[in-house]
Amino acid sequence: MLSIDPSKKNSFQRFISDGDLVIVYERHDNMKAVKVKKGSELQNRFGVFKHSDWIGKPFGSKVLSSKGGFVYILAPTPELWTLVLSHRTQILYIADISFVISYLEIVPGCVVLESGTGSGSLTTSLARAVAPSGHVHTFDFHEQRAGLARDDFERNGLSNLVTVAVRDIQGEGFPDEFQGIIDSVFLDLPQPWLAIPSAARMLKQDGVICSFSPCIEQVQRSCEALRSNFTDVRTFEVLLRTYEIQEGRIQSSDGDESYRRITHTRRKRQCISSEDNGENTDKATSIPTVMARPCQEARGHTGYLTFARLNCQ
């Protein structure tokens, strides 16, 4: 997923090979991760796709099925991965992920601790942020989930950047070997205040911690715990509102100029053609227009993000 080898620089331009993990894009809300295997096939409502047809094509290609349907084959990125990964737990999405990485000041070379690993959504982005010389140590107390996450990172080529360990951070704290060498800590735990003292010992001077909690009561207890060793405690909420667009034509009605109606060209998002203009529209008196409005479905809450910086000693 990431090019960590300088000789493979600009590797996104490389071609699809047997054994690659790719993202098959059917529609904007319908994507899946597929491991390319010669001889295998992908079946969906657009037809049957042979993997061997993909091999040798560049990522980003349009590929055809037996009956002429098509999909796109994309190179995996942490963003696409977040949208296709299998949810073993509730995951973090791009709005929270991107804000966390900025606010934790994670740059290449950083060493980062994370608990819990969950489904590895954030972990994948953390790996990208620390590459090529940093490392992410992630901990989960659930052995099976830790194993599944480890498999995912392996499949995505991230094993050199991410180490998964099974450990109950709330009960035992972080391992002593990390004391004083950690740049950033991220906690997504039910009782993060139990892990905060240990996190404080792990962090370098000026290190930053972030705790993600869905409930405000958790946030309150975390902030109290943070005030002993940390400064600059700040809590945020981040959300994304998405917009949809629609093509239409503004037309006068029956020659009467007193009001103008907007007719919507009735079509789905993906297949807009700029020529279509509806049957009864008089081209001479109608103006093509593109209108935007927020999507009806919106996420109202994911969790609160609390950041703090280790106090100077």
Add this chain to the structure above:
Amino acid sequence: MGVQEGGDRQLESESKDNRALIDNNSAQNLSSEDIDAMRRDGATGDEIVEALIANSSTYENKTVFSQEKYKRRKQKKYAPKVLLRRPFTRSICEAYFKKYPNRIGFLRIDTLSLLLSFANISAYSDVLLVDMVGGLLTGAVAERLGGTGYVCNTYFGGTSHSLDIARIFNFSSEFDSRIVQASYSHLCSAESLDEEGSKMHEIDHPAGIQSIIGRESSTKCVPSTGSTQIQEAQSLRNDNSSLDEELGNTKENLSSGQEGLHENNATITYKAVNPGKQASPDAIKMWKEKGFNSLIVAAPELEVDSIVQKLIPLLSYSAPFAIYHQFLQPLATCMHKLQSSKMAIGLQISEPWLREYQVLPSRTHPQMQMSGFGGYILSGTRICNNSENCNGNQ
């Protein structure tokens, strides 16, 4: 004295309220002259705050919360603490957003973070940027590259954009060397003309193109002469007159492809512009062959549609892009055109929302002040729509 001390105090504070407190400016017995005298005598800020509390007739009658708030306010005024921090994207962006948001095009930190994620900025990436937010974006991208890959800042016309804010990051020379510039005309050449690009051009400007230099279609770039001097790209007149209102920014002498008001007829040659060195011919050649890994455009005052049409063909296939704009409508138009041309998939317009909270015992609530606006982002991924031939970048 920030934290609630125990159950008793909590009960005490719950029974107090402010019904008897009258605001007639007579509560404080120390005058401003008294305070100045204390200052001259060398009293510390904390001592002044203590004195103010001791001389306040209403202090004891306040609730605990109110007392804390009072003390914090006085401390802020008389005993401010200043912390020196390393410059990082987060602090630089927040500082500018607070004080000079228009210099960074109202790019808020959560929006900036999203741009970096949507565009998959990572080590070893070759990133194409249009940075008209003072260099903040350039700095943020360079920070994520960690001294690897390249940030190529491009511009239309002869003058590059100011990248002063990138200097605040205090990058090492290794990081600095990854930040380069190349004008759009330099980045493409007549040989590798994209057929898609010229077809697109016809759809955009059906009413006839006014090319100032030469008779060729205006999406073609002037062939690079190979010298270090940059030739000005042709400006073209766009029919859409609403653009004229949006383009207020004539100060920087930008002659982008859309600025029909600014018709420089002459072919002006410039010396290499600072800051940031010009991209080497080798690098430009490599980018022409392989394409860039990602594109971010932050041109909050320009009409993005044409810029995006020109720059997306410079990306490799499957490369993600993120376009930032202050206004929604230009992005809607841009998205629509991209959908029609089938140059990109996964298109999404997002509006980031950010709210900060005050978290204190019994006093937890969102902060009273909130940023109402941090811009919009159009994101997507470039694809090859031709199922027959996707080889080569164009």
